[in-house]
Amino acid sequence: MTISRRRLLQASLAGAATGLRGETTRSVVAVGQDARLRTGSSAPDSARLLALLDRCVQRVYERDTPLEAWKQVARRGEVVGLKVNCLAGRGASTSVKLVEAVCERLQQAGIPAADIVIWDRLNSDLESAGFHPSARTGRLRVMGNDELGYDNDLAVFGSAGSLLARTLTRVCDCVINLPVLKDHGIVGATMALKNFFGAIHNPNKYHVNVGDPYVADVYMLPPIRQKVRLHICDAIAPQYEGGPSFMPQWNWPFNGLLVSRDPVALDRTGWQILERKRAEKGMPPLVSVKREPVYILTAADADHRIGTCDPARIARVEV
Amino acid sequence: MERRAFLALPCLALAAESDAQFVGEAKFYEKLPYKKIRCKLCPRECVIDDRERGYCGVRENRGGKYYTLVHSRIAAAHVDPIEKKPLFHFLPGALAFSVATAGCNVNCKMCQNWDISQSRPEQVRATYFPPSMLADAARQSGCPAVAFTYSEPVVFFEYVLDAAGAARAAGLKTAVISGGYIQQEPLKLMCERVDAIKIDLKGYSEKFYKEVVNGQLKPVLDALATIRRLGRWTEIVYLAIPTLNDSDAEFTGLARWVKTELGVDVPVHFTRFHPEYLLKNLPPTPVKTLERAKAIADAEGLQFVYIGNVPGHPAESTLCPGCKKIVVERIGFTINALHIEKGKCTFCRRPIPGVWGV
Numbered sequence A: 001m002t003i004s005r006r007r008l009l010q011a012s013l014a015g016a017a018t019g020l021r022g023e024t025t026r027s028v029v030a031v032g033q034d035a036r037l038r039t040g041s042s043a044p045d046s047a048r049l050l051a052l053l054d055r056c057v058q059r060v061y062e063r064d065t066p067l068e069a070w071k072q073v074a075r076r077g078e079v080v081g082l083k084v085n086c087l088a089g090r091g092a093s094t095s096v097k098l099v100e101a102v103c104e105r106l107q108q109a110g111i112p113a114a115d116i117v118i119w120d121r122l123n124s125d126l127e128s129a130g131f132h133p134s135a136r137t138g139r140l141r142v143m144g145n146d147e148l149g150y151d152n153d154l155a156v157f158g159s160a161g162s163l164l165a166r167t168l169t170r171v172c173d174c175v176i177n178l179p180v181l182k183d184h185g186i187v188g189a190t191m192a193l194k195n196f197f198g199a200i201h202n203p204n205k206y207h208v209n210v211g212d213p214y215v216a217d218v219y220m221l222p223p224i225r226q227k228v229r230l231h232i233c234d235a236i237a238p239q240y241e242g243g244p245s246f247m248p249q250w251n252w253p254f255n256g257l258l259v260s261r262d263p264v265a266l267d268r269t270g271w272q273i274l275e276r277k278r279a280e281k282g283m284p285p286l287v288s289v290k291r292e293p294v295y296i297l298t299a300a301d302a303d304h305r306i307g308t309c310d311p312a313r314i315a316r317v318e319v
Numbered sequence B: 001m002e003r004r005a006f007l008a009l010p011c012l013a014l015a016a017e018s019d020a021q022f023v024g025e026a027k028f029y030e031k032l033p034y035k036k037i038r039c040k041l042c043p044r045e046c047v048i049d050d051r052e053r054g055y056c057g058v059r060e061n062r063g064g065k066y067y068t069l070v071h072s073r074i075a076a077a078h079v080d081p082i083e084k085k086p087l088f089h090f091l092p093g094a095l096a097f098s099v100a101t102a103g104c105n106v107n108c109k110m111c112q113n114w115d116i117s118q119s120r121p122e123q124v125r126a127t128y129f130p131p132s133m134l135a136d137a138a139r140q141s142g143c144p145a146v147a148f149t150y151s152e153p154v155v156f157f158e159y160v161l162d163a164a165g166a167a168r169a170a171g172l173k174t175a176v177i178s179g180g181y182i183q184q185e186p187l188k189l190m191c192e193r194v195d196a197i198k199i200d201l202k203g204y205s206e207k208f209y210k211e212v213v214n215g216q217l218k219p220v221l222d223a224l225a226t227i228r229r230l231g232r233w234t235e236i237v238y239l240a241i242p243t244l245n246d247s248d249a250e251f252t253g254l255a256r257w258v259k260t261e262l263g264v265d266v267p268v269h270f271t272r273f274h275p276e277y278l279l280k281n282l283p284p285t286p287v288k289t290l291e292r293a294k295a296i297a298d299a300e301g302l303q304f305v306y307i308g309n310v311p312g313h314p315a316e317s318t319l320c321p322g323c324k325k326i327v328v329e330r331i332g333f334t335i336n337a338l339h340i341e342k343g344k345c346t347f348c349r350r351p352i353p354g355v356w357g358v
Helices: A005-016 A046-061 A066-073 A096-108 A123-128 A166-171 A194-199 A214-219 A222-227 A263-280 A295-300 B003-008 B131-140 B153-169 B184-193 B206-213 B218-229 B248-262 B287-300
Strands: A027-033 A080-084 A116-120 A141-144 A155-157 A160-162 A174-178 A180-184 A188-190 A228-239 A256-260 A314-318 B029-031 B037-039 B059-062 B065-068 B076-081 B095-100 B145-148 B173-178 B196-200 B233-240 B268-272 B305-308 B326-331 B334-338
Touching (some): A027 A046, A046 A066, A046 A096, A046 A228, A066 A096, A080 A096, A080 A194, A096 A116, A096 A228, A116 A166, A123 A141, A160 A214, A174 A194, A188 A263, A194 A214, A214 A222, A228 A263, A263 A295, A263 A314, B037 B065, B095 B153, B145 B153, B153 B173, B184 B218, B196 B218, B218 B233, B218 B248, B233 B248, B233 B287, B248 B268, B268 B287
Parallel strands (some): A027 A314, A080 A174, A180 A228, B095 B145, B173 B196
Antiparallel strands (some): A155 A160, A180 A188, A228 A256, B029 B037, B059 B065, B326 B334
């Protein structure tokens, strides 16, 4: 499968009409890196990670201080969901330290710990990635969708018909998306858009045809589209091949974060990063192995308008 | 429960329930490098990473070994008339103890059981029902048959094999109600263990299978031919959906294929669609459409063509192809009269194909 010029043009024009704010009409993707974030393959240094996160979020919201920026994300009184990605267990899941940094800033911005919910599909997935489902009240809550289950009524858009996790629909007022930058053996790449397969009851049905248009259709389900405020993609140790399982031989120390309010722009940027790394390692581009993540283009087309995938309308900002 | 009240609760920890009793190594898969596996049960041949599941959602790769998660994990159990399946030439008037697990290897937009078929096992309430218990429950319920139905028995294949063996040992007949989307080797094994397989032939074009079923037509046709060749009793159900699979060309193509590849004595049921799941925008099938389908199939020479989901329609009954008299008179799921003895029409002694007694 290859992207035709017409397809790219259609997606770009649709993206231009989404009305996303930022630098003129461009979607900002802050790409932050810190070469000294980790020593070898150790866990990231908390202080450096927090500083990196601050730089990215400030850049996306164009605020002078981290606190001012974080206050744009959520307001006191809202329950904030942090949608992590833990299916692959330790090594290829959202970093616990990154989530701790987000929680720290949210609390400083006025969100009580009890109003922060870290969630993903299963408690067992969360535990395998180092998040421990919480039993005490008044603290950060960690829970899999298996605790509250799914809504009874189907949510439908395009080819997607799914039951949504009650954690998303009934508990969270808003969501910060915390995916991981990595290769995916079926849909090519997994980042911001695809992370919401963890919010539905039947993700196994949507991996056919390299996830197209399913990934984009699922993101269009109203509670997802309406509640997600910010995407913070963990690119501390991304994986350019062999995903979504953890394959240490194919990850590398990017030591970075990708932050944006536009999931399509973020995914497009992440996709480019993965392709560059694959080329550097002598691996074929995803199109050559029939895994080009065209769902990212679909997410920008006129039927979806989730964001922009036109590189000319993406402001990739190194911070 | 009010949202903040929930947040103040201790962890519910529903996930702590063990699923060990439902888990067993799957049959028909191939190990690949890097702990991946390729499922060889259905034509989809999902390649599955460690900790991931296939399209069906009920089979999981755990460390490079493939497991079924639904052995004895029964999500639905009912006592049904066998005519509800529908099987019209298999133990008429009998009750079938009918069971299903979660999961399906296709995703039909018209599915009537999507709440279990399109769910993962842990998302639906289930009961531990091992094979011996199933056979006992069937006998205690006065059922001479066990049916694996509702969702898709192909995805709980290992349980079907084990439970059918237990049922047969207990003197019960077994029937599988399936979409027939299965590879040949597992199908042959299934044919050894069960007495009847009813196939939902969901359309007669690859386009329909791709767009509405999320599967392929050819493997289903191949499965039907194999079932017939191996001598297992089979009947075909064709759910006619307005505008999607109800053309003369499709009805004619289906009838000719059945006549050529299976034989004119294989029963074909044209049944009425009701709006469900992702096809709520379409109306129920007009009865005239079903009558048109039957007329086409009759004209092609098929001997047992029925109309279903239209209670009281004359085409619910079985006519002897020889004397044309009613040999099984049905209204809905009820048998009003049965004129078959030792597999023959009591009026003209012509054999009527089927399984007529336990």
